Amino acid sequence: MSFSTLLFPFVFLPIAIILYYISPKKIRSVTLLVLSLLFFAWGNPAYLLLMLCSIAMNYFAGLELGHHLQAENHRRAKTVLTVSVIANLLLLGFFKYYGFLLDNINALLHLKLPVRTYLAPIGLSFYTFSLLSYLFDVYRGKAEMQRNLLSFSLYVTFFPKLISGPIMQYHDFEAQLISPRVNLTKLGDGVRLFLIGLAKKLLLADVIGTSFYAMQAQGVQSTFGAWVEAISYTLMLYFDFGGYSDMAIGLGKMLGFELPKNFEYPYLCSSITDFWRRWHISLGSWFRDYVYIPLGGSREGQAKTIRNLMIVWLLTGLWHGASWTFIIWGLYYGILLILEKFVLKKVVDVLPSFLRHLLTVLLVVVGWVFFFSGSISEAFGTISRMFGKGAFLDSTAKYYFSGCWKILLVGIFACFPIGARIGMQVYRRSERAVVLLSVLYFGLLLLLCIAAMVGGTYSSFLYFQF
Amino acid sequence: MNKTTFFAVGRWVAILAAVIFLICTFSSGKISKTPLEAVEKAVLGKVDTTHLEGSDAQILHRDYGLSANDYDGFVLYSPKDFMDPEEILIVKLADTNQAEQVASAMQKRLDERTAVFDNGYGPAQYDLLTKHSVIRTEGNYVLLLVSENAESALKAFLKAL
Secondary structure: OOOOOOHHHHHHHHHHHHHHHHOOHHHHHHHHHHHHHHHHHOOOOHHHHHHHHHHHHHHHHHHHHHHHHHOOOHHHHHHHHHHHHHHHHHHHHHHHOHHHHHHHHHHHHOOOOOOOOOOOOOOHHHHHHHHHHHHHHHHOOOOOOOOOHHHHHHHHHOHHHHOOOOOOOHHHHHHHHHOOOOOHHHHHHHHHHHHHHHHHHHHHHHHHHHHHHHHHHHOOOOHHHHHHHHHHHHHHHHHHHHHHHHHHHHHHHHOOOOOOOOOOOHHHOOOHHHHHHHOOHHHHHHHHHHHHOOOOOOOOHHHHHHHHHHHHHHHHHHHHOOOHHHHHHHHHHHHHHHHHHHHOHHHHHHOOHHHHHHHHHHHHHHHHHHHHOOOHHHHHHHHHHHOOOOOOOOHHHHHHHHHHHHHHHHHHHHOOOHHHHHHHHHHHOOOHHHHHHHHHHHHHHHHHHHHHHHHOOOOOOHHHHO | OOHHHHHHHHHHHHHHHHHHHHHHHHHOOOOOOOOHHHHHHHHHOOOOOOOEEEEOHHHHHHHHOOOHHHOOEEEEEEEOOOOOOOEEEEEEOOOHHHHHHHHHHHHHHHHHHHHHOOOOOOHHHHHHHHHOEEEEEEOOEEEEEEOOOHHHHHHHHHHHO
């Protein structure tokens, strides 16, 4: 089930909120778990069984880990952790990387092994990372083993974050599992955030996406066209995933939970390091806490820091998908970060901030070309066109740009916090006229979103594929 | 049995259950390995394509709002003339979770086309759209057919999978 179809905001969500609020406090978790499982099973109930197996396996693994650690049997605890992590990764690998691996073995060894790809359960990459976070937290003593199966299941399946995050680390979610706080202010805040996210998705991402996909289908052949295509994708991806994250955080608030921020105006970044502090924050934090730091981080000299950075970025690329374009995209960021930290640091530091910002955004836009291209050659074709190969302007680019420049401008404006800051100032005031204005504004936003949902056609969230 | 042994047994039972689930699900043949081209050939073999022409990703997005990039593949045959009701769309899903969305998009398209010919504006076309149309989801394939031979084409589709 997707947040941006009519079924979710007009059927599932109201029913979920009503059931949750009218449930006695003692059984609220049960209500939420049932709703979350229903949400997960919608459209493909078969994978529910697999999800339940996953939950059971990690629940028992957590208990086993906890008991071995209490008995100070660290060797056994390490074995349990290793086996459980491998089991989780095998499941993820089976669905995500099996086909890719066989394709590459066939290509390398000139074999013809039959390749069969399997359709992955929705949100697999996200909930697998949640499960791994739990195991690592228990093993490292950052959290207690969870004895309550209901609470543990809820941590894994909590529907606002289930499909596309934000990826919650277990120690952050644990405290909230005991008694989520619901009140009218939080509910209102949640509805406001949900609406903002819905508007980002339907009124910006999907509208920009229309021209982007049309340009992709036509194939732009000029420098200008390649830039319009890349910038369109840059904006579409941000409003699509950022919108989803806003909706998830808003839903969490409605149910009394605080989910972590996933985006902080990423295109205002002044360096690549800064970009990754602002983009998909929860994934970056996960890799930092569970891969980069355990590998030694930046504490063991330059050579090991470089190695650790490349490992983390290779894995980040792979996490996004089983394709060479994602791997190259990940390594591209690894190399950029290494250059920024060790080679060009002095140059970067003296650059005027405007220039630094511009260069960073330029590198990010180029990076997204690998993300949206079907193959490496296609990606390099687009990049070479962006940097001057072929004509400067072609009729296709001209045609699509004349249709989309206004929405691109709106998108660029929405990348800045000005609108949100004004909105928050207004939202926090309690004068009657201001409150009325605020209600009218959000009412209008809702109407526009409904119109987009009714009149438009379905477009899934881009990050669902990961 | 002490606690840790109990937990270990629980963990291994869950792993075993997951493995059994995967074996059962993927050996049942629900997910078809048949290439899209073969499915297309089977369906087209049963349908009169005089009024149809092959369409691209742009038409798919315009008529159905589906982005070709989201799927493993698609085959779309649109009517040559606006007044022709015949249409074929086969979508090979990248994820079975997409089935509901694709089928809804197909249903919406079918409803829109039916509305065009409603109220006596095109009784023959209306008849074809309401009585000889099929939307069918089979594992990782979703099919829309509007054709006089929809039934036999559907059989060919199922057989091809």
